[in-house]
Amino acid sequence: MGMDQAWLIPAIPAAAFVILLIFGPYLPRKGDWLAIAAIGTSFILVFPVLADLLDQADGTTYVAGEKAWEWLSFDLAGAGETFNIEIGFYVDPITIVMLAVVTLIALMVQVYSIAYMKGDSRYGWYFTAMSLFAASMLTLVLANNLLLLYAGWEAVGFCSFLLIGFWYEKRSAAEAAKKAFITTRIGDVGLLIGIIMLWLEGPNTFNIQEIIAFAEEGGYETTYLTAAVLFLFMGALGKSGQFPLHVWLPDAMEGPTPVSALIHAATMVVAGVYLVARMLPLFELADPIALDIVLVVGLITVMISATMGLAATDIKRVIAYSTLNSLGLMFVALGSSAVTAAMLYLFVHAFFKALLFLGAGSVIHATEEQDMNRLGGLAAKMPITAAMFAIGTLAMIGIIPLSGFWAKDEVLAVTREEQHIVVYLVLLSSLFITGLYMTRLFVRTFLFAPREQEVYDRAHENGLLITVPLLILGLLATVGGFVVFDEVGEALGFAGGFGQFVFLHEAHGFEFHLDVAVTSTVLAGGGVVFGWFLWRDKAELAASVRDRFAPISTLLANRYYIDEIYQFAIDHIVLGAGALIAWFDRVVVNDAGVNGSANIGYLAGFEAKFLQTGRLPNYALAIVAGILLLSVVMLVALV
């Protein structure tokens, strides 16, 4: 068992999916154990693969494992070349990080789901879809070529559609599922075009490493490459919910909460980050504008999501905005070419964000309520959940020594070094806002007096199936950040800290930037404290602030009206164009064109029939005229 067998990792959940799809309804417990066993096995299999990678590594020089099978191949006429598409798997440190995150979170979430989804009428289908998601996501991560990556990419999008729309009887869920799929699909248009562009001028292969090697030899023209990577980035925009395609992610919260934890926090939405990280050498070779665009998009997303998080009242939506916030941070890191920072943030983010969602799920499961305005004071009744949620919140805000802190400071340090000071300052200000709205979330949900007694009465701590995953994730969210230290890495068998495992050009050790750490902690802590005062007790202070800045708060509550603008565009432009073309088709093409030509024939015949007067002399004259005409013609011809 080594890197060559890495294909088993997605294959096992895929097999489970097929079995569940066909025999699921006939299995005991609808086959949930099969799905969990499959993802558990996959999780375990990550370790031998990792061990193999470390075994073969020489210091910090990693030898990637690659294995491929031919999927289709044909000769190109007259070109003497072959068009090949492979199914291939590629393992390197970035892959390993993703594999670990995906399998672990998926395992946690599925265990959690046993309790959370209990009694649902489509319990079996839930685990079937989850297995398909796991298989697709792992395929995406392991793919060695862009086409297989695209396949996994679309498949996870489809699973996301299925799972957001899991409770499809709810109109809002059906609409959210549709919105998510279509919005990400818009990005995928770009992704597909980008893939084709890279192939078109490239080395007649879809293999990612070969394309990168080709690009490094200067195979692509710079402007062409810039266009291609920006098209690729469009795909990442859609999938990772970056501005302006972020609108689907908050709505995606219509899905079951574990799904949100897995797909819309920890794994699928970071696929865009993964894609950009994977293709980062191309971004660097392209015109600098490419990375600048990544950075700016990330920055915009950070700011708008953080501010929108201030106004949302649904606890899941607040977490969704925080996810957007985090994803934006990752793109900011990528925009500065910092794969290490981005992947580290991705790694720890998976833990604390899954933790937050599962914690929120625990609350929702217990109280059947997810509106902050109707919760409050739950800490007393749900101590474990509240404690874990607190860890998640603090990690998200980035309080030392929780995992979020280390990752966030990496990003900040990189931006301060690499980018304009404005970027750094904007990020710092976003930290403050993050502190505000995360504090608000926690305070309003768990502390002070309950706002709805009835809801409060329902609340209770959940069973082990829910609390154990919470505890595990809580632990990881606490200590996950320590992987940055070389000592920790060495203790775990790595060559050093995270920076010596995941890097773009050369490994680098951990550096503690005291000034960054102090500034960020002060700002984040300030956010927490300020938030505490704003929303403590009955949140009178917050209410007065809101009233004072009424236009702004309305703007935020309405999410900058972006959804409305899109809705308007869809209703009036897209559907309008559809109606126009349908009208054009029926009236112009069909009625005027097709029926019209038929009518011309009919009318011509109708008019021509009056030549048949029925009067003998007319006919006789016509005959004579015809004969005369012919005779004259012949006479002229003969004479």
Place this chain on the structure above:
Amino acid sequence: MIPIDNFLVLSAILFSLGMYGVLARRNAVLILMSVELMLQAVVINFVAFAVYLDPETFTGIIFGIFVIVIAAAEVGLALAIILRLFRNRQISNVDEADLLKW
């Protein structure tokens, strides 16, 4: 003697007059009479060709005889039809018998 052209031109004149009659007249009987003129013109042509150009087989003369025979039959039938038309619809002008149109 008389050149053949004379007869042919005479025939042409008769035929043209008959044609004028057929086209210009309204009354069925008059049209019939014009048709007879045209037939006569044709027969003159036939006979002229027969006796001038082809005296050995003189097919034209035989044809002329047949034309006269058929003309007789035709007149008989045509007049019967005209009579019928007049009796049924009180019409003796052909341009009034225009039911067979459109």
Place this chain on the structure above:
Amino acid sequence: MTYEEALFYVIAAITVAGALGVVTARNVIHSALFLILALLGVAAVYVLLASEFLAIVQVLVYGGAVTILILFAMMLTRVRDIEGPLDGPQRPFAALAATVFLGTTVLAVTQTEWRGETDEATVVTIEQIGEALFSTWAMPFEIASLLLMVALIGAIVLARGEEGE
């Protein structure tokens, strides 16, 4: 100009005059009378063409039978009572067509180089005609007689009218 030619011109003039009368007469009966004149003229032309047999047939069939038939038809259809002009609205076109036709035919006749004797008519005797009619043309002759009979019966059926009429 030989006397034969002179004779031809006289006869031709009479015939054309008769034909002209047929198509232009304002009176139907006059038309019919002009027709007799034209037919007799044509019979004379046949004589000039040395076909006495045909001339005789012409006088018998046309001068007698056909003319009488036409006059009877006129009587039966009360042509004198017809109101409105005898000529239709397309008379100018008819004249034009007839003129054009005449022009082209005369042109064709005069421009054609006829092969064989064109100045002298050869006499075809009645014996020759009779022989040919009953040997070479026996079949068409029989068919013509059949046709006559059919026409006869047809005319009777048509003219007789339906029962109770």
Place this chain on the structure above:
Amino acid sequence: MEFVLLALIVIPLAVCPLFMVIPSQYPQLSRYLAALAGGALFGLSLLLFVAYEFDGGSGLRYELQWAWLENIGFLGENGITFYLALDGIGAPMVLLNGVVIFAAVFVSWNLANRTKDFFVLLFLLVAGVYGVFISQDLFFFFFWYEVAVLPMFLLIAVWGTSSEFKTFARTKEYGAMKLTLMLVGGSVLIWVAIMALFIEAGAGTYDMTVLREAALDEDFQKVVYPLFMVGFGVLAGMWPLHTWSPDGHVAAPTGVSMLHAGVLMKLGAFGILRVGMTLLPEGAEFWAPVLMAIGVTGAVYGSISALAQTDLKYMVGYSSVSHMGFVLMGLASMNQIGVNGAVLQMFAHGAMTALMFTSVGALYDQAHIRDMTQFGGIAKPMPRHTAFFTIAGLSSLGLPGLAGFVAEFHIFVGVFEAGYWWAGVLGVISAAITATYILRMLAKAYFGPLNEKWAGLKEMRLGEQFAAVLLIAMILLMGLWPAPFIDRISATVEMIPGIAG
């Protein structure tokens, strides 16, 4: 094997008289016979597909040539022959036809009105379709083409349905008439072009293998090719001559719609490829930009039109226009990848659109309406039906792992490769619009709260489920393992003159 090929034509023709002698009071007997014949055709088609292997030359295998008319008038040696052979493009098409007819028989199982007459016409049509796919003689190619087109008139006019919409009405007679007239209009162009080709080649034969060797004058090709392009294009739903297609679908009974969209429209694209591009390569090259423009217009136009439809059959009908636009784009790319993609798309679209019509038909049989806005939440009473329709829809929007993606991807790559950037981008966007209308339909009709009016809906009949599973098997087969298709198609496409690398 030659005679298996022959059997594809003989079996459907032979069952027609058999249907006629079955007394009409035993419709069940007719159905069993139809199932038997359909099964046999499916089996033989599958056999041919599996057995076919490219062995050089132009890829023709299992040749069977019988002289019919020769050395008469302008016909020389082998003037008109009954010449059957299979090539790598024909093989998947034959399989497609086998699958669709087999499925169509089961879908038409409950047809009660004039059952046997229906099957007679259906099998006549199928014989024509098979004939087109395997004829190598231009004369018989055209003959079978007409045989395939004409029964459609009766099938729609007799067994179809008339529909009333808010602002207009479409009677079945209108649909049938329009379809037939437009297709016959196309046939006229084709026949003129065939005659011109025959005379110009001067070989005195309609044998396509001979004709493709004839070096035709370039100007001649440029003049005649558009006749083929437009003539066959009508049947391929080429914009703007597509309007017979949605109206025809709306009027046609389900089984006929399946054959019509699934197979019949492929005849048009197949004709452009087999006759137009193969015999007139330079003409095809000259007109390729025009075909590309038309194809991409059809693709975008069809998908946007589908977006505005509320009638399920209209939606599927316009999606067919859109997908046939992709096929034309692939053909117009004139390179290996694109043309491969076009043939793949013919198969993929055939299977998925047949599946869509199966689903729509099953719903309509119960609900008697097709307006998606009047449904809602019917995924609950009809989960399998929903799954089938969803799979068809996903295939059509190009989800990897299903047939549509493999085909569309090849087409897009081919189009980009040929240098038509604008067309490639518009094509990808059109695929995204496809996603929009498919999901919109699913969200409107199948998801959301269950409309109580439809709580009584039952799952699809077993026969329909069987048909759907059969079609899904094809979609999955091509989506997950396209190599068998590609191997057959590509080797043959490579031999077509004028195809670039």
